[in-house]
Amino acid sequence: MHFSFATIPTFVWVLIAFYVIYWIKKPRLSKNEPPMVPYKIPIIGHTIDYLFNAENFLAECKKKYGDPFNIYVFGQVNTIAGNVTVHEVFRTEAFSMLNATEDIFPLHRVLKSYNLKTLAQVIKTIREGITANLPLLTGRMQKQLLISIDKEIGDCSNPKLVNNEIFPTMVARPVADVLVGQEISKNEDLVKAFAEFTKDFGKILAIPPIFSFINPTFNTQVVTLPVRFGWNPIAKHLDTLKKYLKPELEKRLKDKEVLGDKYEPHLDIVEYFMNNPEYETKVINDEYLDKICEFLFIIVVASIHTTSQHMTSTLYDFAGRPELWDDIYEEQVMIDKECNGELSSQHINKMVKLDSFVRESFRTFDNIASEPHRCMEPFTLKNGMTIPKGRIVQTYLMDIHYNPEAYGPEPRTFFPNHGLENNLSASRTDKNLFMFGSGRHACPGRFFAVNEIKVGLHKIILKYQVKTPSGKTEKKIRVGPVAYPPIAGLIFENRKK
Numbered sequence: 001m002h003f004s005f006a007t008i009p010t011f012v013w014v015l016i017a018f019y020v021i022y023w024i025k026k027p028r029l030s031k032n033e034p035p036m037v038p039y040k041i042p043i044i045g046h047t048i049d050y051l052f053n054a055e056n057f058l059a060e061c062k063k064k065y066g067d068p069f070n071i072y073v074f075g076q077v078n079t080i081a082g083n084v085t086v087h088e089v090f091r092t093e094a095f096s097m098l099n100a101t102e103d104i105f106p107l108h109r110v111l112k113s114y115n116l117k118t119l120a121q122v123i124k125t126i127r128e129g130i131t132a133n134l135p136l137l138t139g140r141m142q143k144q145l146l147i148s149i150d151k152e153i154g155d156c157s158n159p160k161l162v163n164n165e166i167f168p169t170m171v172a173r174p175v176a177d178v179l180v181g182q183e184i185s186k187n188e189d190l191v192k193a194f195a196e197f198t199k200d201f202g203k204i205l206a207i208p209p210i211f212s213f214i215n216p217t218f219n220t221q222v223v224t225l226p227v228r229f230g231w232n233p234i235a236k237h238l239d240t241l242k243k244y245l246k247p248e249l250e251k252r253l254k255d256k257e258v259l260g261d262k263y264e265p266h267l268d269i270v271e272y273f274m275n276n277p278e279y280e281t282k283v284i285n286d287e288y289l290d291k292i293c294e295f296l297f298i299i300v301v302a303s304i305h306t307t308s309q310h311m312t313s314t315l316y317d318f319a320g321r322p323e324l325w326d327d328i329y330e331e332q333v334m335i336d337k338e339c340n341g342e343l344s345s346q347h348i349n350k351m352v353k354l355d356s357f358v359r360e361s362f363r364t365f366d367n368i369a370s371e372p373h374r375c376m377e378p379f380t381l382k383n384g385m386t387i388p389k390g391r392i393v394q395t396y397l398m399d400i401h402y403n404p405e406a407y408g409p410e411p412r413t414f415f416p417n418h419g420l421e422n423n424l425s426a427s428r429t430d431k432n433l434f435m436f437g438s439g440r441h442a443c444p445g446r447f448f449a450v451n452e453i454k455v456g457l458h459k460i461i462l463k464y465q466v467k468t469p470s471g472k473t474e475k476k477i478r479v480g481p482v483a484y485p486p487i488a489g490l491i492f493e494n495r496k497k
């Protein structure tokens, strides 16, 4: 190799730059902090272990340093809170999940109205407009899921391998029905816009967060640069929604004016939104249309990807466990006979074995750590340790979900009847199940999500025999400490009558 003296200054500058970054990024812990796990490589810290070996790495850290402890990933100190301390984090307003996710998932860059105030309205809307009306929405949910089963799975006289791509659409139909109403949710391109929104938004995050080593906010600025230069992967979905929503909103305004007291309100979120004094209007202009579309897409982001991931995973869990098939199938047949194929809320409540199975599938989803929260003001834990302002606390989900004190000496075993025997429904949050978070900010959409998963599974199990290609449970996919459903596909075959 040719060596030139001219390269020496460059080499020196690179060394200086490294040293400066190292010095700036060197973790500086304040007093009484959780213990810092030692690391060997400056700047990189524990990033590689966290990305490629999170399960063993975090288990060993907890064994050595207790709960909580600090690690150094992507140039930031993160506190890992396990089953002992995490409850304190979720119970206080000193921590914010919204603030913590802004850097990783910069939705506010494409939906300008996404902020704390709008989120509070969204949560109220979900509670009052969806959860409170669940019994009235069940029939529509069932109808939409049956449409999807017919269209996306269809006739399986011969065994058919179906891939995971059908599930976002399956979950999107009932969500579209509840958000924008029965009429316009019939449009396939609208259902597609709802189903694909989150995936397409994710394209913004395709670049690995390497700039986070310098600063996470700087990383967000860099990855969202194309958006600022006009590239917006979700613009087409906003346009689709606007196209259908504008005439519908105008029609509703006109009907109200003409019919007065005789106007019959629609049971959907659009109606709820228009009746909210904060969003009342006499005219549908572009500004109003933008506001309502963004509002609806915030609910879409929160609901469709999450529910479809879990509907997929639950079905894989069922398909890979032949020993559970008969018991759960018999319960569905009994309920189906009782309701003559038309489920009501009471019938969904009677699916107790299915519910318990779904809860166990949530527990064993195998996320290692997620649900980050940022500390907004210094917070002292009961054990005397202090979490400084600005710190990201990661929820050590595996420690909670595989806690032997809650789930016995073999906590990784799948216990299909655990919920049933302990009177814990799938939508119930509890100190040993954090799938929907916990405390004041626990997921407000969980009742809708669980109903959708149960009704979907009920109809699928009644119609098809579903198997995994291997005949056993399939392995989940892991990206760093986060789990995703398996990707092997599922084999569907019509049940013999």
Ligand code: HEM
Pocket: 090, 097, 122, 123, 126, 130, 299, 302, 303, 304, 306, 307, 310, 371, 434, 435, 436, 437, 438, 439, 440, 441, 442, 443, 444, 445, 446, 448, 449, 450
């Ligand atoms: C299986 C499906 C779902 C899962 C696993 C899930 C999970 C979660 C989790 C972990 C949180 C954070 C909770 C916390 O900070 O304590 C959350 C919050 C939230 N979820 Fe869900 N969710 C699901 C479905 C839904 C649905 C269907 C909707 C809407 C209809 C929804 C709307 C929301 C909203 C608005 C928040 C923010 C709550 C707040 O900050 O107070 N989610 N969800």
